[in-house]
């Protein structure tokens with residue numbers, strides 16, 4: 001049976017009749033609203049009378065207040081909010097019951113208890129959407145399993161569009177969520193109003209209707225998972241504070257608490273807003289920013305039925321949810337306020353803050369515009385609490401790269417209730433299997449680097465992300481906060497040449513060059529043309545570079561790499577795989593000398609690659625991994641005239657290496673020692689130049705126009721060149737849930753090697769058959785445009801979605817790349833009639849021969 005929200009409702013009844021004060025608040029020039037603040041009771045009073053009693057009461061039914069910590073557990077989880085309890089529940093369900101959960105106060109007493117409990121399926125990518133779907137599936141059934149209600153109600157939700165841009169965004173979202181298998185519809189403003197009659201829709205164009213969305217009671221759902229965990233053997237200790245994490249040789253050994261010490265093999269930090277500080281004590285960086293979030297709950301609203309659909313109105317920055325007959329509403333403030341005190345709330349639990357009405361005004365205006373009858377009801381409760389936010393709006397999951405066997409689940413950006421069930425499940429699986437269950441790169445803790453270690457950097461960037469939460473996903477939009485930070489050796493030269501920079505992993509990367517203020521599209525097209533018809537020069541200084549050297553360096557790399565990385569002393573594109581044979585990294589290895597190799601990875605994957613290598617180095621002595629990203633500058637040259645540029649600038653006679661010999665040349669260019677790496681013809685870049693950074697400006701100036709004649713080109717042109725060449729991109733087109741066969745790059749796996757990590761899994765997969773297939777599509781309609789995020793239909797059935805699309809000048813047609821996730825009736829992925837759909841637009845497409853299944857691209861570049 002569904003149970004009503006515990007704290008807020010009960011506190012309401014406790015507080016009913018306490019009309020303490022009324023204020024008049026001017027929210028705009030047009031409105032003067034009277035709030036009868038029925039619950040003007042102070043935060044402190046609220047805490048004492050409401051929460052503790054209620055949550056505590058529900059706890060005592062089944063959760064022992066254990067006092068004797070065991071001396072050891074296989075897994076210790078710190079934090080009894082929704083994420084910690086969900087992780088504990090799922091670990092136990094997966095058969096791992098030697099688990100202890102430690103909470104410094106009471107379960108839910110951090111952020112979880114005061115969440116609004118709105119749960120929306122729609123997320124930025126398929127993996128996060130899947131994760132929320134896992135939450136919903138669990139919340140629907142948990143009560144039957146544990147006997148503890150979750151408050152889950154499927155209400156459906158509406159997301160409005162009041163502008164052209166937003167309508168386009170909703171159409172794109174509709175296509176995507178449907179291709180993920182989630183029910184959704186684009187409905188008219190009037191149809192939306194029929195579902196939620198209290199809203200006015202004069203300015204609304206359309207709405208996205210998601211019938212599967214709903215709400216849960218945050219405390220109840222957490223307690224239900226905690227109960228399920230305990231029923232399956234997990235031991236939960238409240239009033240037990242972790243004081244110190246014990247680490248030896250970069251490996252966790254246990255924790256010291258105020259109730260004693262406990263050793264463990266794996267530690268999981270689910271400590272919400274406290275995670276950054278606690279993790280920092282062992283050198284683990286968790287770049288989240290505790291930030292104030294507030295919403296208001298009204299008295300019962302006439303015309304608002306129980307369990308009415310929730311509403312998101314991104315153009316006004318607001319959201320609404322029915323709450324015991326009243327309306328709870330809030331949103332993403334334009335000027336969010338970071339919580340900057342240190343230590344973070346040292347001794348507080350069930351903490352709320354006084355309302356910040358001034359900051360709420362903008363949201364209030366929007367709310368009144370959409371729901372005019374709000375003017376006539378009183379505000380019953382203000383909830384003003386803290387949650388943690390990250391710069392990219394996504395949470396932080398996975399094993400910390402700095403310390404082995406320390407996992408993190410934190411930074412939930414205002415959607416921890418929606419994500420809690422799925423995130424705990426993913427984290428539990430990650431811990432037990434040693435790898436993420438599906439591609440969770442968007443939330444992976446390894447997406448951050450040392451550039452995010454600064455508290456100030458984290459704060460400014462997280463606040464920018466918060467304020468832009470509902471910004472339309474415009475790909476040309478470039479974040480501004482905390483810049484510039486990391487500059488390549490030729491940054492000033494690029495700047496002087498008119499570079500427009502975009503931040504990647506803290507680096508300022510030239511995106512395109514507009515010395516005379518050229519429009520972005522024109523500039524990129526010119527750069528692309530130069531790369532195809534003459535010569536273009538790219539600054540690739542942001543690439544992550546690691547040197548592996550020592551007596552066992554080659555052996556270590558051969559064990560990790562799917563390709564033979566020492567064959568003919570050639571540079572090689574290779575994968576690093578997980579034990580299960582899935583792609584963990586896609587890198588370029590360059591032999592510099594015997595047992596001395598350079599590894600090059602995309603800038604934003606450097607931490608992941610380094611962590612992967614280090615983990616294996618630990619098992620093998622006599623090889624070290626050194627990050628040389630800053631010391632070695634990298635330039636790319638593309639175009640038919642590239643080799644002539646190098647020839648003119650070389651001291652020595654310059655010859656292109658014959659086939660079968662090493663494609664790595666040590667030479668002198670413009671007076672500087674340079675390592676040249678040649679890529680096969682027809683690929684994105686002809687040459688990669690590696691030069692010690694003190695020579696970088698000299699070499700750059702010699703190659704660039706006007707002296708060397710090369711046109712400067714940026715990352716956007718390189719992405720288009722790569723796309724046109726059919727080179728699939730690790731991170732954008734495929735991730736950690738794919739095997740080399742699934743991305744049609746089987747040729748990068750050398751099964752002739754006696755051993756490499758993941759080999760056995762690849763060989764034992766049923767008939768070596770891929771579970772999906774990455775394909776290139778070309779439009780059959782010469783006028784159609786493709787931009788990515790289209791649904792892929794085979795014979796009228798949705799079988800996947802595209803990751804990227806665009807115009808191919810070479811083909812004179814639009815192209816797109818995406819996984820076909822279902823095999824056709826004939827047993828092949830490529831058979832059938834294909835069509836790409838976006839909104840109502842349908843574009844017939846063909847699979848491109850020569851790409852995908854047969855492509856042999858080389859991956860150099862960001």
Ligand SMILES: Cc1cc2nc3c(=O)[nH]c(=O)nc-3n(C[C@H](O)[C@H](O)[C@H](O)COP(=O)(O)OP(=O)(O)OC[C@H]3O[C@@H](n4cnc5c(N)ncnc54)[C@H](O)[C@@H]3O)c2cc1C
Pocket residue numbers: 078079080081082083084102103104105106107108109110111112113114115116117118119218240241242243270271272273274278293294295383384385386387409410411412413414415416417418419
């Ligand atoms: C006002 C507001 C409204 C929200 N509305 C929604 C919503 O509608 N939908 C939604 O999906 N999300 C919502 N959220 C977000 C959601 O509440 C959070 O993302 C989620 O609760 C975070 O859960 P957690 O387990 O990570 O953190 P917490 O709930 O804070 O749990 C962390 C726990 O760790 C414990 N701990 C910390 N340090 C130690 C230590 N040293 N030793 C032992 N224990 C320790 C703390 O006591 C705490 O209990 C909202 C958040 C706010 C602030």
